[in-house]
Each structure stands twice: as C-alpha cells, then as structure tokens.
Amino acid sequence: MSAIQILGLEKTYTIGFWRKRPKRALRPLHLAVEEGEIFGFLGPNGAGKTTTLKLLMGLVSPTAGSARILGIDANDPRVKAQIGFLPEQPYFYDYLTARELLEYYGQLSGIPAKDRGGKVEAMLQRVGLPDAGDIQLRKFSKGMLQRVGIAQAILHDPKVVFLDEPMSGLDPMGRREVRDLIEQLKKEGKTVFFSTHILSDAEALCDRVAIIHLGELRSVGVVADLTSSMHGKVELIWQGAVVPASIRALGAECHLSADTMRAVLAEDKQDAAIDALRREKLRLVSITPVRATLEDYFLQNLRSENAPSEVMA
Amino acid sequence: MKARISYIAANTFREAVRDRVLYNLIAFALLLVGAAILVGQISIDIERLVVINLGLTAVSLFGMLIAIFIGIGLVSKEIEKRTLYTMFSRPVRRWEFIVGKFFGLAGTLVVNTFLMAIGVFAALLYVSHHLQKPDAWLLVALYFIILQFLMITAIALLFSSFSSPLLSAVFAFSLFVVGSFAEDLRGFAAMTKGVTRWLATGAAYLIPNFSALNVISSVAHGEAVSGQLVFYNSAYALFYAALALCGAVLIFERRDLK
Ligand SMILES: Nc1ncnc2c1ncn2[C@@H]1O[C@H](COP(=O)(O)OP(=O)(O)OP(=O)(O)O)[C@@H](O)[C@H]1O
Numbered sequence: 351m352s353a354i355q356i357l358g359l360e361k362t363y364t365i366g367f368w369r370k371r372p373k374r375a376l377r378p379l380h381l382a383v384e385e386g387e388i389f390g391f392l393g394p395n396g397a398g399k400t401t402t403l404k405l406l407m408g409l410v411s412p413t414a415g416s417a418r419i420l421g422i423d424a425n426d427p428r429v430k431a432q433i434g435f436l437p438e439q440p441y442f443y444d445y446l447t448a449r450e451l452l453e454y455y456g457q458l459s460g461i462p463a464k465d466r467g468g469k470v471e472a473m474l475q476r477v478g479l480p481d482a483g484d485i486q487l488r489k490f491s492k493g494m495l496q497r498v499g500i501a502q503a504i505l506h507d508p509k510v511v512f513l514d515e516p517m518s519g520l521d522p523m524g525r526r527e528v529r530d531l532i533e534q535l536k537k538e539g540k541t542v543f544f545s546t547h548i549l550s551d552a553e554a555l556c557d558r559v560a561i562i563h564l565g566e567l568r569s570v571g572v573v574a575d576l577t578s579s580m581h582g583k584v585e586l587i588w589q590g591a592v593v594p595a596s597i598r599a600l601g602a603e604c605h606l607s608a609d610t611m612r613a614v615l616a617e618d619k620q621d622a623a624i625d626a627l628r629r630e631k632l633r634l635v636s637i638t639p640v641r642a643t644l645e646d647y648f649l650q651n652l653r654s655e656n657a658p659s660e661v662m663a
Numbered sequence: 664m665k666a667r668i669s670y671i672a673a674n675t676f677r678e679a680v681r682d683r684v685l686y687n688l689i690a691f692a693l694l695l696v697g698a699a700i701l702v703g704q705i706s707i708d709i710e711r712l713v714v715i716n717l718g719l720t721a722v723s724l725f726g727m728l729i730a731i732f733i734g735i736g737l738v739s740k741e742i743e744k745r746t747l748y749t750m751f752s753r754p755v756r757r758w759e760f761i762v763g764k765f766f767g768l769a770g771t772l773v774v775n776t777f778l779m780a781i782g783v784f785a786a787l788l789y790v791s792h793h794l795q796k797p798d799a800w801l802l803v804a805l806y807f808i809i810l811q812f813l814m815i816t817a818i819a820l821l822f823s824s825f826s827s828p829l830l831s832a833v834f835a836f837s838l839f840v841v842g843s844f845a846e847d848l849r850g851f852a853a854m855t856k857g858v859t860r861w862l863a864t865g866a867a868y869l870i871p872n873f874s875a876l877n878v879i880s881s882v883a884h885g886e887a888v889s890g891q892l893v894f895y896n897s898a899y900a901l902f903y904a905a906l907a908l909c910g911a912v913l914i915f916e917r918r919d920l921k
C-alpha cells in the first residue's frame with residue numbers, strides 16, 4: 351500500500367475581482383509515495399508545491415481528483431491523527447508560549463493527558479528549543495517559529511509527515527539539524543514528503559523526488575537516475591596559463607588558478623581536447639568526470655521555459 | 664469531538680483573556696457604573712432607578728462591543744494569519760472549530776457579565792444600603808443580556824466566516840443597532856400593504872429582536888418578568904443563535920483557506 355496516493359488532483363483558482371479568470375495552479379497530478387520513503391517535491395517558485403500540500407491537507411478543495419493517505423481518503427478525520435504538517439512560513443497563535451501551543455496541538459491530536467507533558471518537553475528538546483518553552487511566540491524569531499512548526503508536526507508521532515520547505519528560514523546549523531531529523535524520522539519508519547527548492551538538501555536526503563513546474567509534473571524518480579540521463583561533463587586540468595584556441599572552439603569554460611588551467615567541457619569532446627593539449631605540448635594534470643547535479647537538471651530542463659526568473663539555490 | 668470543541672473553546676477564552684481590549688472595555692463599563700452613582704445622587708428618589716438603568720445598559724452595551732470586536736476576528740483573523748493551516752491538519756472538523764469558537768467567546772462573555780454584574784450590585788448596595796426583593800428581577804434582565812450576547816456572537820461569527828473583520832464589524836454593529844428597534848420595525852411592517860408588507864415583515868423578522876430581550880427599564884421600576892417571556896425569549900435567542908451558527912458552518916465548510 352502506498353503511503354500517499356495522489357489521483358489526478360487538480361486546482362484552478364479564480365483570480366481577479368471584477369474580471370474573473372481562471373488560474374491553473376495544478377494540472378491533474380498523479381503520484382504515489384511509498385511507505386518509509388523520504389520523498390522530495392521540487393519545483394521553482396510558483397510551481398504548485400504549496401497548492402498540492404494544501405489540497406492534501408484539505409485546506410482548499412480540489413477542482414477535480416482525489417488523494418488517499420495510508421489507504422484512506424485524505425479528508426477523512428481518521429487520517430489526520432496519523433499525519434503531521436508543517437506549513438510554509440508557519441505562523442501560530444502568538445499569545446501562547448511554545449509549551450502552551452504544543453500542549454494545545456497535543457490535545458487536538460488526541461494525545462492522552464498523562465503523556466502530553468512529557469511529549470511536549472521531549473519535543474522542545476528535540477527541535478532545539480529547550481529553554482524557549484515559556485516564551486510567547488510573538489517574541490520568536492523566524493527560525494524559532496520554524497522549529498516550533500516542526501515540533502507540532504511530529505509531536506503526536508504521525509506515520510506520514512508533510513513539510514513545506516522545512517529548511518527555509520533556518521541558519522546552517524538549523525538546516526543540518528532538520529536534515530538529521532528527517533533522516534531520524536525515516537529510521538523510525540515514517541514517510542516524509544517535503545517540498546523544497548534547495549536542491550542540495552533534496553539530493554542529500556531523498557529516496558525519490560518529483561519535479562513539478564508550472565503546475566505540471568515533469569519527472570519522478572531516484573535523483574541519480576534523473577541526473578544520469580543528462581549529458582555528462584568532464585573537467586580537465588593542465589599546467590600553464592595557456593588555453594589553445596582549439597580547446598576554446600570545443601566550447602570549454604576555462605578558469606585560471608595560479609599556474610594551472612581548469613576547463614569544463616562536454617564528455618564527448620574529451621578526446622579532442624586531450625589531442626589538442628598534446629599538440630601544444632601542455633602537461634595534463636587530471637581528467638575528472640563531473641557528476642551532474644539536480645541543479646544542472648533544473649537549469650537544463652526548466653530554464654528555457656517561461657518560469658519566474660528566481661535563481662535556484 | 665466534544666473534547667476537541669472544549670479545547671478550542673478554552674483556547675478562545677485564553678486568547679480573549681490575554682487581550683488588552685477586553686480589560687479596557689470592562690474598565691470602561693465599571694467606570695460607567697460608578698458614574699451612575701454620581702448621577703443618581705442628584706436626586707435621592709431616582710438613585711436606584713438610575714443605577715439599575717445605567718448599570719445594566721453599560722453591562723449590555725460593553726458586552727455587545729466585546730462580542731462584536733472579538734467575534735468578527737475569530738474566523739477571518741485565523742484565515743488571514745494562516746493559523747488554521749495547522750489546525751485543520753489535526754483531526755479537527757471545520758464545524759467543531761466554529762462551535763468551539765462560539766462557546767469560547769460565549770464563555771468569556773458570561774464571565775465578564777458576572778464580573779460586571781457584581782459591580783452593578785455593589786453600586787446598588789452602595790446607594791440603597793440593602794437589596795430589595797424586586798432586585799432579584801435584575802438577574803432575569805442579566806440572563807436576557809447574556810441571551811443577546813449569544814445571538815450577537817453567533818452573528819459576528821457568521822459574518823466573520825465570509826468577510827473581512829472591518830466589514831463584519833460594520834454588519835454586526837448595524838444589526839445590533841437595527842435589532843434594538845426590532846419591535847418598532849415589526850410595527851412599521853404591519854402598517855404597509857401588499858408585497859411590501861410581506862417583504863418588510865420578512866425583513867423585520869430576520870433581524871435579531873434585541874428589543875424583546877431588553878427588560879432593563881421595567882426591572883429598574885421593580886416590575887416582574889413573566890415566566891412566559893422568559894421561556895419565549897430563551898427559545899427565540901437560542902434558535903436564532905443556532906441558525907446563525909449553522910449558516911457560519913455552511914459557509915466555512917466550503918471555503919478555500921487562502
Ligand atoms: N489563493 C490563490 N489564488 C490564486 N492563485 C493562487 C493562490 N494560491 C496560489 N496561487 C497560484 O498558484 C500557483 C502555484 O502556487 P504555489 O504556492 O503552489 O507555488 P509553490 O510551488 O509553493 O511556490 P514557492 O516555491 O514560491 O512556495 C502560483 O502561480 C500562484 O500564483
């Protein structure tokens with residue numbers, strides 16, 4: 351049984367006050383996430399990631415389609431006890447302290463009163479807020495709020511965890527902690543579905559990723575498979591600050607550092623480049639294949655289209 | 664289900680109690696009760712009349728203001744600030760949220776009314792040195808005031824479920840004002856003819872009849888309140904509030920959270 355099954359979920363918003371017109375935020379989406387997976391949901395700004403998560407949480411109603419979580423319709427209240435959700439830029443009742451907020455969410459999630467206090471304390475510890483429990487949330491920094499958000503998402507020990515950009519607003523240490531936490535969740539047997547546009551995080555964490563762009567699913571798979579389909583590149587390093595014209599002609603990007611030259615060019619031009627170096631009597635230091643990253647994948651596949659011009663981190 | 668509603672209600676109560684607006688309004692109301700004593704001292708005979716009239720009116724007016732000012736934000740503010748994203752990712756149904764909010768604010772108002780009523784009775788005791796038997800009718804007047812609060816809370820929630828706090832405030836406040844003259848409006852409606860009469864009567868019955876729930880001046884004169892009126896008023900107010908709540912739920916169930 352899949353942990354999450356998305357069956358043609360679709361959302362068209364109506365925008366404009368006077369002249370109403372449709373805005374297709376999500377085209378029919380089909381996707382299955384297996385139990386115990388860390389699944390990355392990637393896409394540029396405005397791709398439809400948050401829209402998908404809001405549909406899964408029942409916060410907006412779908413134009414068409416449905417979804418099942420743990421085999422039960424996603425809108426069934428029984429599902430809600432088994433899932434956790436961290437919204438994008440979470441915001442909470444700012445008149446509560448972190449401890450009170452977690453207590454409250456524990457109550458709503460049906461955690462028995464006798465376990466609640468202990469769980470809340472342990473959770474504050476786990477997300478790195480052991481001393482902030484009695485501070486009102488209106489005095490929290492963005493990163494601290496993000497941590498509280500993560501805490502409420504996993505407090506009740508859910509089976510499936512949905513995180514909308516869990517690393518945003520966190521400092522490098524915090525990002526690292528969240529990465530570790532997601533890995534821990536997987537070890538505990540949970541399914542984690544998270545959206546991000548920080549590609550390195552997705553590469554480091556995900557068993558599989560889906561890439562969505564302009565509301566449309568582009569590809570699903572293991573990161574290595576997605577990137578291996580790309581034309582590989584190689585990096586050549588040689589001694590001397592000279593770039594033969596024949597190598598430039600191959601379309602190499604060259605950088606000089608101290609007295610060595612570094613050039614990156616397509617894999618199939620490698621032999622021609624080596625020949626050129628030999629002709630010029632330049633000493634070759636190394637040849638290294640450059641592994642394609644998700645970033646390369648994004649740049650190659652999505653840049654040409656009319657996407658918002660935000661640069662991928 | 665019941666547990667979740669009570670948790671939401673308790674949290675709504677906690678929110679109100681931590682809001683400074685509440686204390687300002689209560690302080691104002693008590694100030695008004697104090698002023699009633701001063702006004703009453705102008706003439707010894709009408710002291711009690713003035714204290715009861717002004718005191719209970721202050722309780723009712725400020726309670727209404729609290730109900731409107733807190734009520735209009737109950738739903739729309741949570742949509743605006745997106746605090747509902749996490750709320751509805753928990754096993755909370757939308758109607759439970761609305762009902763919990765209603766009871767939370769209603770509870771806040773009951774506690775307030777209780778505190779302000781103590782103020783009124785203290786003022787009464789101060790001017791007349793002892794309570795009289797007819798003063799017991801003040802309790803009925805206070806009960807009717809609470810019934811009005813239930814209605815206006817439900818109305819504020821209804822508006823809050825589909826419009827902005829500002830518009831909700833305008834709507835709820837106009838209904839409060841118009842509703843205070845509901846009996847007169849029904850009278851006017853009865854004087855018209857034909858289709859107009861149907862429409863006017865319909866409209867007159869649609870607006871909340873706060874004037875029937877206002878027995879302040881008669882209890883100030885020491886008049887009794889009939890059991891029949893207590894029964895009709897209770898049934899009317901509860902029915903009206905329930906209907907407005909149902910409307911709020913129906914609208915809110917269908918809403919996309921922005
Ligand atoms: N309430 C709404 N009304 C109208 N259009 C909306 C609404 N919410 C989102 N959209 C549109 O839907 C599209 C997808 O938005 P969404 O928030 O899902 O993107 P995203 O992938 O989460 O982007 P980001 O990385 O910036 O968070 C966008 O074009 C956005 O303008």
Ligand SMILES: [Mg+2]
Binds near residue numbers: 399400401438
């Ligand atoms: Mg988003």
